[in-house]
Amino acid sequence: MATPAIEVAGLRKRYGEGEAAVDALKGVDMIIHPGEVVGLIGPSGSGKSTLLKCLGAVIEPSAGRMALAGQTIFDERWKIRDLRALRRDSIGFVFQAPYLIPFLDVTDNVALLPMLAGKPNHEARRQAMELLEALDVGHRAKASPSELSGGEQQRVAIARALVNRPPVILADEPTAPLDSERALNVIRILNRMAGQYQTAIIVVTHDEKIIPTFQRLYHIRDGRTFEEAGEGRSA
């Protein structure tokens, strides 16, 4: 069996101290393998966003263990000094809204990450174009984000998340602003990209219509995760 892309064990997160303390995560366990697209669903306040922020190395968990591609990044404390570089190189983000940088064209929105990692501009742009072509938005490479449709913007956001070939992509309600057809298209793209680049993708969603498309599904309730045992799930 290949090394898991994400391995989470007993992850806890407590906000505040003393009587005012709130346990947002009470022991999350999760293993996701490269190439898997996994759904994470749960009601509001269940801890979805907190888990996403912990997995994204944006907030520090209170206890537990997290590993990315076999490398322990948290074990009671951060094991990585440069979390910024970790996010840049090992974690891709897709948001509810695309949040593209409005003053950069489509190519540079995608190429920005490799540039930040120190790649030469031409190499970063070549890499970006490759992905944009794969996501069928290559023809809008020079367009400004404001000139794109919602679906195109989300595909560019996916390209941005993938461009550094991270082992993990965290997608936070990526289909929320899209109609059914476009939403399913985005999920199809995520599945295709996960297989093609062997990236593990966690999709946080409330969207009923895309839930059946996940290979595996995690429920989160009161800070704890439960894997739904389901057969026949496929992209």
Place this chain on the structure above:
Amino acid sequence: MISLAGRDILHSWSKYVFTGVGLGLLIGVTLSMAGIYRGMVDDAQVLLRNSGADIWVVQQETLGPYAEPSSLRDDVYRSVLGLPGVADAANVTYLNMQIRHDERDVRVMAVGFEPGQPGEPPFLSAGRHIARNHYEVVADARTGFRLGERIRIRRQDHTVVGLTRRMVSSSGDPMVFLPLKDAQEAQFLKDNDAIVNERARTAANPALNRPGVPGLLDAIQASQTTSRSANAVLVRVASGWDSEQVAEGIRRWKHLEAFTRVQMEEILVSKLIETSARQIGTFLVILAIVSAAIVSFIIYTMTLGKIRELAVLKLIGTRNRTIAGMILQESLGLGLIGFVIGKTVATLWAPYFPKYVLLLPGDAIRGLVAVMLVCALASLVAIRAALKVDPATAIGG
């Protein structure tokens, strides 16, 4: 790595240009204020340069003739001429006055001089030099007087026979050059009513109108109506002589005050316009503070408008120094746009100022450095706000 600031400015160019215009007008005012100060200094230096003198001899214990009133008998120059190291010496008078012209009053400095001597205008832009002892004048072009025109100075009409340029007093008033005798009358001769009154007073004084002393009253009255005074004697030093050495001789042997060119420049530039310079300096400081506050507010507001983008940039791994650099560069870009507009408008509106405005390239460079410094300082508040943005805000929940 691409320039995020450059892209942002290009993307929102209209916002930057309009903001830059507002800032530029403020910078234009600042540069103009510096130009006004430089103009005042230059006016003072032009006054000294154009007089053609090396030494100014004035009344003892005064800072005359420009900074304080000074009065000398007009035969003093003869004794000065006899001193070693003196090549030329000539009387000169200076009188600030208003002349009526084309239904308006023109503020001028009337200069009385002797043709061919120090004090004469060094060049003409039109017409000729004064050729008669009376009733002819040479005027600076800024007076608005025209060749052949007749202007009234005190009780006499004078014809404008020549025009010159950049001949101004230390306060920037254009000069009108007239023969020394006319200038002496204009300044020292009393009006007819005052003469009649003075004569009556003298005649009523028994000590001055003694019976049996014929001619005494007439002699006294004649002396009262004399205009045989000057404000200063301008001295040209013979070649090979040091001005300070010659001035020291005048102070020692003639009991008069003598200022060399360096000393006179000190009086005019450092003392006479000191208050104005401080006034302008204070105004410049206030303008710099106002500009800094405006740039700071604009950059801060622009940064707050990009909070979500900044959060995304931080989330995807952009370094703090890249974000700080972006805001700093945008602030400097705004300053640069403002400076270019400010310099342009200051140059365009300078000729319309009533007084001379001298915009020196050195001042422009210093201004640019100051603008960049102010913009860099002004960006600190926005940088602080940007660095405090939590990347987690890019993720919902």
